[in-house]
Amino acid sequence: MNGLEEGVEFLPTMNNKKLEKPRGPKRWVFVVAILTISLLLSLLVGFLVWHFKSHQFMDAYENSSTPEFTALAKKVKGMLVDIYKQNQDLGSFHKETEIVAFSEGSVIAYYWSEFSVPQYKVDVFEKAMANIEASHYMVQQKARYPEMRIESLVAFPSDPDIIKASRDNSCRYALHAKEGVVTSFSTPGFPNSPYPSNARCLWVLRADADSVISLTFTTFDVEQCTVGNDFVKVYDSLSPVEAHALVKLCGSFNPSYNLTFVSSQNVLLVMLITDAKGRHPGFKAEFFQMPKNKPCGGVLTGTSGNFSTPYYPGHYPPGVDCIWDIKVPRDKNVKVRFKEFFLIEPGIPVDSCTKDYVEINKEKYCGLRNTFVVSSKTNQITVRFHSDLSFVDTGFWAEFLSYDSNDPCPGKFTCTTGRCIDSARRCDGWLDCTDASDEKNCNCTEKQFRCQNGWCKPKYWLCDGVNDCGDNSDELQCQCPAGNFKCNNGKCILENQKCNGRDDCGDGSDEGSCGSDCGQRFYSKQSRIVGGQDSDVGEWPWQVSLHVKGEGHVCGASLISEKWLVTAAHCFREENFIKYADPKLWTAYMGLHNQADRSNNYVQTRSIKNIIRHELFSDFTFDYDIALMELSSPITYTKQIQPICLPDVSHEFPAGKAIWVTGWGATKEEGIGATILQKAEIRMINQTMCNTLLPNQLTPRMMCVGILTGGVDACQARGDSGGPLTSIESNNKMFLAGIVSFGDGCARRNKPGVYTRVAKLRDWIRNKTGV
16 A cells, blocks of 8 residues: 555635745655555654644744643644544544644644554545545534634655654654754764664754754764664654655765755754664764755856855755856857766656756756766856755756857867867877767877777777777787687787796786686676676675674675685774774675675675784785685585685786776765675776876885776775775686775776785785685
8 A cells, every 4th residue: 555645734714815825834744554464554644734813833832741732732633533533434444643743834733643444445545545625624623623724635655664663752852943053962872872772763853933954964873774774864844754855864974974954944853763783873963043045046147157056065955946047248158067966866767857957958967977068059058956855965066167169178178068178188098078079080199009990099908808999909819829828918828838837928827827726707697897887696706795793794805715715904993992803793794795685595604713914014004905814614615606816926917907896885985885796897007107196105015906087996995995806817717916905085087996916915825824
C-alpha cells in the first residue's frame, strides 16, 4: 500500500481574504504502512492550519506540557476524530490520534493518526483518504467549532524512514532561536559517549514569525551508510514528511565540508534514527534565525559578474525560483560559465531534471557537472533556477562574461562548446574540451606520434596494450616476430631469454611471473574505462576489505598468500584515542564485492593475528607506507579469491602505462564510501613530472599515478587507503604495483595520487612473510 498524507486547513468564517490566500506553509501530511499477516498498520502524520477569530499563536503552544497546548490539542484531536467517524471507510479503522506540535500560521497543528486496515480493505481505505474533501465537513463542524471552518484536506505519499524506530518522547527536544544568538545542540552524550541505540531522536527547531532558520552541522560522525541503518534526516516542517525532506545524512564528514541548510519558513525538524549496531559520537550542530526574504535573481548588467544560488556554498532552500536576466553591452555576446555545479536529487536521473534544475535557452541542467559554459548569440541571456520542496544541494556558482563573437577566448583556445582553455593544452594528448576539439587538426611534436584518426599522443603510449588513439592505431604495429617475447614496454626479446634470471626487457616483465601461481583471475568479461565504475564479481579476486568493529569498512588491502595481506601503514595510526594497531579491532573480508552483502557465499572472513608496520614508516611524510597483516587462519582459494603477484625489486612500471586502482572509497571528494567495489584506469606518471607537481613530497618508495586532467583517482581518505594499484604484465598476470597512500584531494587536475612503490619494498615483504 502506498501511504497517504492528510492535511486540514481551518480558516475564520468571517475572513474572506485569508480564505483566498492562506498564510503559512504548504499543506502536507503522510502515512506509513506495514503489512502483517491479517492487518495493515498505517501511521498517519499531518498538520492542520487553524486560524482563529480573536487568537494568534502564543509561546505556550511550543511546550506540550502547558495547559494551553493541552486544551488546543484536545480540540484539534476531537475534530479529527469526528472527521474520521463521518467516513465509514476511515472511522472504522482509526486507532489513535496524537497532536505533537504547533507552530505559527496562524496556528499549525502537527499530528499523528494510526489506522489498522485489513488487507482486503486497503484499496478502499486509500481511495477514501485520497478523496476526502473539506466541503463534506464544513456544515457539520461549524456548529461544534463556530470559530473556524475547513478549507481543504490534502493527501500525499509517506516517508518510509520513520518506521525504522518506535516513537519515544524521551529523546525529543524543542529549541527556539533567539535574535542575534547562535544556539548549539548535539546528540545525547556527544562527544564523550556514543548516541543511543534503537532510538528516534527529534529536535524541533523554531524561529520567530517571518524568519527562517540556518542550520549547520559543525561535526558529523554517524555509522557508515553501507554498514548500518543509522542516519539523520532534516525536514522543512515539523512533521517527518518525505516530500519535505531536505537531506538524509550518514557516515562521517570532514569539518571543512559545508553542511548548512536553510528553511523556507520558521521551523525545521532534525531526526536521528539508530539501530542496535555501530555506535558513533553523533553530531554537533548550531542554528540561528535570519530574515525570511533573501533577494534571489534580478537584472545583471556590465561586462562581467558573478551570481549563485541562495546561501551558496551552503545548501539552497526548498521551494525557490530565481531568474537572472543578464545583459552585456550591445556590441558583445554573453556567456555563462558555471564554475561549481551541484544539483543532485536522490533517485532522479541527471538527464531528466524533473525536480531541481537550471534552465537556459529552454534546456535544463541538473546533477553534478564539471565546469561548463552556455553561450548566447546576442547580448542577453536568461538563467532560471528552480528547487522543489524536497532534497536540496549546494547549488551553483557562476560568472557571466561579455565577449567578441570573433574572438570569444582572448589569448586562449576556444572549444567548439564555447569553453576556454589555456593554449598550452591544445594538442597535448589530453581531452580538455568535452568534444575533443582541442586535439583535432594538430601538428604532432617530436615527442608525439600521430594516430590514424589524426590525434597526437605521447610516444610512450605506443605499444602499451591500451587503445589510446581510440582507433587502436597505437597498438596495431606492436607484434613481435615468431620465437620472440613481447615485453611490457614494447621491446622484443628472444623467447629463451624469458625466465633466465636477468632483466632482459628492462622493466622486469620477462622475469616477474616466472614460476608464480598468482595474479590470475577466472573472469572472462573484459572492459576498458577512463573514469571509475562498478566492478564485477571476481574481477579483482585479491581485493580485501578491512573492517573495524563499530566502524565498518575502513581500509583496503591485497591478498598475497593464503595467510598474508599487504596494506598501508597509515591505516593503523592512533586516532580519536583509538589504537588501530590492535589486531583485535580488525576483520578481513576476502571475495567481497558488495559491502551490503557480506554474508554472500563467495565471501571468506578472518580475524587478524598480527599487524606488522614498516619500522621506518613516517607519520609525517608517509614514507615507507606499508604494513602486513597475518590472518588468524589460512583462506581457501576460489574463483573469487586469488593472490596477486608481487613485482621483483628490479621491476619498473614505465610512464604512460595503464594501471588499475580499486576500492570502496568515496566516489568524489568529501563524498561517502561506495557500496559496490569500484575500479578505475589511470596512468603511471614520469617521476620527474611527479616531483614537479608534488615538490619536496616524494621519496624513492613513492610513485604518482593518475590522470593529470583530473576526474579519475583513488580517494586516499580512509576507504581506498591500503588498496591495490594493479598492473597487467606478461601472460596477463596481475602484479601489485602500488598501495594507495595519500594525495591532495581526489581526482584534481595536476594533483595525481601518491602510492607506495611495492618493488622498492619487495625484500622487506619477503623477510617478514616468506612470500
